[in-house]
Amino acid sequence: LKGSNVDSSDVTEQFYDLEAHMKNNRVEEEGLQKFLLEKSTTGTLDEILKIRKEIRAIRGEIDRQEGQLQRWSNDSSFATITLTIYEREVPVVAAVPVVPKFVERIRQTFSESLEAMLGVCRELTIAVVAVVPWLPMILLVVVFLWMISPRPRKRIASPPGND
Structure with a gap:
């Protein structure tokens, strides 16, 4: 109180x-x-x-x-009783940091590295799924550009010495 x-x-x-x-x-x-x-x-x-x-x-x-x-x-x-209750804040005591042992640090580092790799795979999967709906349109544009672009003509090789 x-x-x-x-x-x-x-x-x-x-x-x-x-x-x-x-x-x-x-x-x-x-x-x-x-x-x-x-x-x-x-x-x-x-x-x-x-x-x-x-x-x-x-x-x-x-x-x-x-x-x-x-x-x-x-x-x-008509007496009125008003009661106001406030919760007291309990101070948080900072815990003394425990320095992990060498083997524990290796296990933790490997686990964090594996989690990071899985995170990259998840993001790449999302990027591929985002691009898939655009692929047919991109393919049509590429085919159209390929069809209208001038291609170098193949020369018919002339027999040697006829020049």
Whole structure:
């Protein structure tokens, strides 16, 4: 392992703290609701409005806390783990060259020479196969040139002394 990188955000402690705060806010909201019911019959309008304002503030805080808890729940549901693995390169150790013995060198040289000779034979065979389709055309051209070329005429030998 060359290295690793872990990036995460653990919100477990924050999650439980927020749940506790939300529970306390709900208890406070319930208490204010009961107090509002009592004051609705005996209290002044100003007292009732103040209690309602407090209830709205606490309700807003509870809603915000519920939203945050929901986001954290969704985030944990959609957690992604990405793992990247690289293969480490293993260094190649150079082998110490082994000097072949005399007999081994002769055998190796003979084998390489024989392989070279076979390679030349293979290439010549390929060259002959490449030329074969052209032979009829070349033969026709040679025959045609031979037929139209002037040939020296044979002289009829005259008897000696008739010159």
